[in-house]
Amino acid sequence: MSPSFYNTFISKAPLNPINKKHDFTVFSNMRGMDYFHSVKLNSLVDLPIYSGGLGVLAGDTLKSAADLKYTFLAVGILWNKGYILQKACYHFGQETTEFNWEPKHYPGLVPLKKRIELYIGKERVILRLWKYYVFSQDRQHAVPLILLDSNVEGNSPTNRKLTDRLYNSKSEWWKIVQRKVLGVGGIRAIQALGYEVDTYHLNEGHAAFAFVEMAKQAPADRWEDIKSHFAYTCHTPVKAGHDRLPVSELKNVLDPQELGISQQLGSEEVNSNTVNLTLLALNAAHKANAVSEKHEEVTKIQFPNHVKKIRGITNGIHHLTWVADSMAELFDLYNEELGAWRKNPEQLKNILNLKKNQRFKTDLWEAHQVNKRSLVKWLSPWLLEENVFTIAWARRAASYKRPELLLYDLTRLEEIARKVGCLQIIFAGKAHPKDLAGAHSIKSILEKIDSLSGKRDYLKILYLEDYDTHVGKKLVCGVDAWLNNPLPPFEASGTSGMKAILNGVPQLSTRDGWIAEADENVGIIFGYVPEKGEIGMETNFRVEEDANSLYNALDEMARIYKEAAAGG
Numbered sequence: 001m002s003p004s005f006y007n008t009f010i011s012k013a014p015l016n017p018i019n020k021k022h023d024f025t026v027f028s029n030m031r032g033m034d035y036f037h038s039v040k041l042n043s044l045v046d047l048p049i050y051s052g053g054l055g056v057l058a059g060d061t062l063k064s065a066a067d068l069k070y071t072f073l074a075v076g077i078l079w080n081k082g083y084i085l086q087k088a089c090y091h092f093g094q095e096t097t098e099f100n101w102e103p104k105h106y107p108g109l110v111p112l113k114k115r116i117e118l119y120i121g122k123e124r125v126i127l128r129l130w131k132y133y134v135f136s137q138d139r140q141h142a143v144p145l146i147l148l149d150s151n152v153e154g155n156s157p158t159n160r161k162l163t164d165r166l167y168n169s170k171s172e173w174w175k176i177v178q179r180k181v182l183g184v185g186g187i188r189a190i191q192a193l194g195y196e197v198d199t200y201h202l203n204e205g206h207a208a209f210a211f212v213e214m215a216k217q218a219p220a221d222r223w224e225d226i227k228s229h230f231a232y233t234c235h236t237p238v239k240a241g242h243d244r245l246p247v248s249e250l251k252n253v254l255d256p257q258e259l260g261i262s263q264q265l266g267s268e269e270v271n272s273n274t275v276n277l278t279l280l281a282l283n284a285a286h287k288a289n290a291v292s293e294k295h296e297e298v299t300k301i302q303f304p305n306h307v308k309k310i311r312g313i314t315n316g317i318h319h320l321t322w323v324a325d326s327m328a329e330l331f332d333l334y335n336e337e338l339g340a341w342r343k344n345p346e347q348l349k350n351i352l353n354l355k356k357n358q359r360f361k362t363d364l365w366e367a368h369q370v371n372k373r374s375l376v377k378w379l380s381p382w383l384l385e386e387n388v389f390t391i392a393w394a395r396r397a398a399s400y401k402r403p404e405l406l407l408y409d410l411t412r413l414e415e416i417a418r419k420v421g422c423l424q425i426i427f428a429g430k431a432h433p434k435d436l437a438g439a440h441s442i443k444s445i446l447e448k449i450d451s452l453s454g455k456r457d458y459l460k461i462l463y464l465e466d467y468d469t470h471v472g473k474k475l476v477c478g479v480d481a482w483l484n485n486p487l488p489p490f491e492a493s494g495t496s497g498m499k500a501i502l503n504g505v506p507q508l509s510t511r512d513g514w515i516a517e518a519d520e521n522v523g524i525i526f527g528y529v530p531e532k533g534e535i536g537m538e539t540n541f542r543v544e545e546d547a548n549s550l551y552n553a554l555d556e557m558a559r560i561y562k563e564a565a566a567g568g
């Protein structure tokens, strides 16, 4: 019996070691020690079918749907090799390897008898279906997750690998195939299993071929009716998040009818040689969601022809997954003010009424210290200190998130650290294997960390390998401030900061995503803010100006921390 922190399924069977979370090492400016130690983990790995925020959000959505007893079904792909396993390597940056796990021995994941088929070009491919129940917190309700898998006998060796790796980016062909498996395979799986669906939700353009499959099964005069059963959520304004698939490659995967429908709804202009999946999804759905108020504004500017159907629904997190035990106990203690916060997380808003309550403040500080001690202990070979101001930057190393901003001016950073006595910084995050800029950022961060070897008395910097939900939870609970410095307005929502604030950890953030609509007391907000109605360029990083405002904000936050710590 060894549940992962994220999945509540508990199995009596012993855990197959291949499904255990990998121990990982740390790269730090405490060199000499790094090689000899690793962070030991003894839990089930969370289902390795996500890369970052989009997948974690999908998981949180399922958990909340189960809690709320919704009639709900989710469809995804069983990635036989997960996403990637990351190692930090001096001089090289990140090294990525295959992620090995064994679906057959994963507690709660069961293969179904039913199989479905689809064509990839001229080849018939069989898909096995897996089922996994996501339980509600009280375990009285569950929602099924159906996962599609091409790794079955009867398929050619190449076709067995179609569902190997999430975001396999070897070529456009792979991208198209993976999207066809999800969209077309997804609809066929739902139908084969006999589920009756009222609303199909396309989570990102990745799933857009689901509409194509439905449209294909009906005469064109029924399309409007089908559209009224489709909703779509767009998750990013960043260019790399919108698939433009070449028609020349689509021809090798889709049949002529599928291609025709895709072009009809997804061409940006007549005779276009690409199909834009965002456009396809926008045209296929009667409702299109953006993921924050700010993102609604941006999405409407980006897609002026669809303004009427676009609305913002701000992302959220599954609070019971991300709240630390110590915080949950604190909230229970103040149940007069916070009421049934587990069932109704909105009650947590009433925490504002406790602002002047000295006893609450002391209790909150102590609840936080419990989490911080746990983080310090977890990373004990690196000798972090409980009473030193600690911040984390942990997210995908995508360029618009500006991974290196904090290390832009090391002299200034050292100055701030010396002023407060000592500063502890934790980095974590993977770059997509095709994202050379992101990989370069990681390499550069490691080099800068190494260059600070002589400064460890007042500046301790760690890079944690293989950022995932497990590492994420430790960090969002245990640090003193959560650093979030994307270039506005390119962070559509962001959710890691929500996990931090739920645990009483303040934000050190640019004004972007959910932060733009949050109470300004969530932390210190700094940096560039675009004019209303302006998007700007995602390649103009404004590093110098924003690094400077980041340092000012950090300086202020460190001062506040010191005062608070001194006050008990």
Ligand SMILES: *Cc1c(COP(=O)(O)O)cnc(C)c1O
Binding pocket: 051, 052, 053, 054, 056, 394, 395, 396, 467, 468, 469, 470, 472, 473, 493, 494, 495, 496, 497, 499
């Ligand atoms: C929450 C979470 C994210 C999303 O973080 P952002 O702030 O949206 O970048 C990414 N990865 C993991 C592992 C998470 O837990």
